[in-house]
Amino acid sequence: MTLAAEIDHNGTSPEKLLAPVLSTFWDQPESWTLETYRRHEGYEGLRKALAMDPDDLIAYVKDSGLRGRGGAGFPTGMKWQFIPQGDGKPHYLVVNADESEPGTCKDIPLLFANPHSLIEGIVIACYAIRSSHAFIYLRGEVVPVLRRLHEAVREAYEAGYLGTNILGSGLDLELTVHAGAGAYICGEETALLDSLEGRRGQPRLRPPFPAVAGLYACPTVVNNVESIASVPAILNKGKDWFKSMGSEKSPGFTLYSLSGHVASPGQYEAPLGITLRQLLDMSGGMRPGHRLKFWTPGGSSTPMLTDEHLDVPLDYEGVGAAGSMLGTKALQCFDETTCVVRAVTRWTEFYAHESCGKCTPCREGTYWLVQLMRDLEAGRGEMSDLDKLNDIADNINGKSFCALGDGAAAPIFSSLKYFREEYEQHITGKGCPFDPAKSTAWADDKTAHAHRGVNA
Known part of the structure; x- marks a missing residue:
């Protein structure tokens, strides 16, 4: 990544604003190997964690203020604390690597360039919640990442960071890497658990929450890749460093x-x-x-x-x-070359396609949102459609089984709030006022080829 050398508008050098921790050696040769990771203090955080009492470790991560990096921002240490202890049941850690949100691309590059940060974080988390089996649920389409992750797990087993009696601590841990089949809904934690169990990925009714009855009806922590991968640095450099x-x-x-x-x-x-x-x-x-x-x-x-x-x-x-x-x-x-109506239509089509169909508001609502958005984009809409669009989104928002419905409604609400005039232009002008050849956002093949000067 090349950074501008200029001074920013606050008078601070751009480099001073960055905090490379997870990405500090992504650009080094074979950054994904165990050898490279250990050269950068890899697995030092694990050694410090294993010297602590598990409950003290949970409290330490909680005190650091680390919040989940998967979207909701729930405190990571608090999530670990919810796991009941002394219940006689197996405990599981499941890492959500099913990154499928349009525009989101942080966990996959992290796993591709530095998978051992996740593996070290998994061992620390499993020690804290008293788990002997962890799972990584990876988006199945990213085959190069899957291969690299399998190799990193093999290296960790060989070096004694996974398996039996890890670093002489008495901790036994098995790590399973599972590739999903490409369903966006499986990014929702309970749908992910159903998928891991071999069932169709659909959200579960809560309560009970995963911390009480998760994978195989046992206490389970579900964390995002970046959340777990951030833990080793906190243990190695200290919670005060993190809070600074x-x-x-x-x-x-x-x-x-x-x-x-x-x-x-x-x-x-x-x-x-x-x-x-x-x-x-x-x-x-x-x-x-x-x-x-x-x-x-x-x-x-x-x-x-x-x-x-x-x-x-x-x-x-x-x-x-x-x-x-x-x-x-x-x-x-x-x-400014992007048509908001076109962009929101593409997003809405995605959510309608990825809806699991379990609940009526999302299943039916996203379908009708797509019909209205396509008519509006093509100039076939009426002014009354804007209120209808808002009304359907309102009937989805907060009334669906999981957050997919809320995600489908969000672009509708916000685009109508900030760009209602643009919607109206599509209606009064009987079509889109934007030239798709001037924008690179979701251009179709014919437009994209024409834009590059290639015969379509």
Whole structure:
């Protein structure tokens, strides 16, 4: 990743804003190997963790303030604390690596470049919750990552970081890597558990929660890849070091995925609370000659924001106060050539396709949202359709079995809030006022080829 050397608008060097921990050696040769990981203090955090009492370890992670990096931001240590002890049941740790949210691309690069950070974090977490079997549920389409993860697990077994009596501590741990079959719904933790058990991936009714009856009806912790991979550094360098970054309620470092119409897309690891303006300053800004129109702070399921939100702190509280959610920190940036109606239509089609169909509001609601959005995009809509669109989204939001319904409603609500006039232009003008050849967002094959000067 090439960083701009200029001084940002606050007078701080861009490099000072970054906090490379998980990504510190991604660009080194064979960064994914055990040898490279150990050269960078790999598995030192595990040694310190194994010297602690499991309950003290849970309290330590809780005191660090680490919050889940999968979207909701729930405190990681508190999640571990919910696991009942002395119940006579097996305990399980399940790592959610089913990264399928449109715009989200942090866990897969992390696993590809530095898988041992996750494996070390898994061993630490399993020691804390008294688990002897952990699972990684990986998005099945990323075969190169699957192969690299299998190799990293093999190295860890061979070196004694997995298996029996790990580092002489008496801890036994088996780690299973499971490849999913490409269902977005399996990113929801209970649907993931059903899929792991060999059933169709559909959300479960809660309670009981996974901490009480999760995988195989036993106490289970489900954590995101980045959440678990962040734990070794906290143990190795200390919770005070971790809390020195970020904000009071959202401490630490995290990966921001910058994509879309930007000059330098990629992963930017920085303290929580950095702003999109600062990230754009250090990455070269929007593509030359264009300006920011709208963006998502955490993937397509989070309400979109506009250029007036450039200085919103990118932490859980700051983005929440702005009317959106930090989510997975997938910063999709769109310039003025992008048709909002077209973008929201594509997202809505995705959610309708990925709905598991278990609950009526989501199954029926997303279908009808797609019909309305397609008519509006094509110029076949009426003014009354805008209220109907809002009404259907309201009947999905908060009334679905899981958060997929909320994710489908979010782009509808936020786009109508900020760009209602653009919807109206599609109706009064009987079509889209934007030239798709000038935008690179979701151009179809014919348009994309024509844009590149190739005969379609």
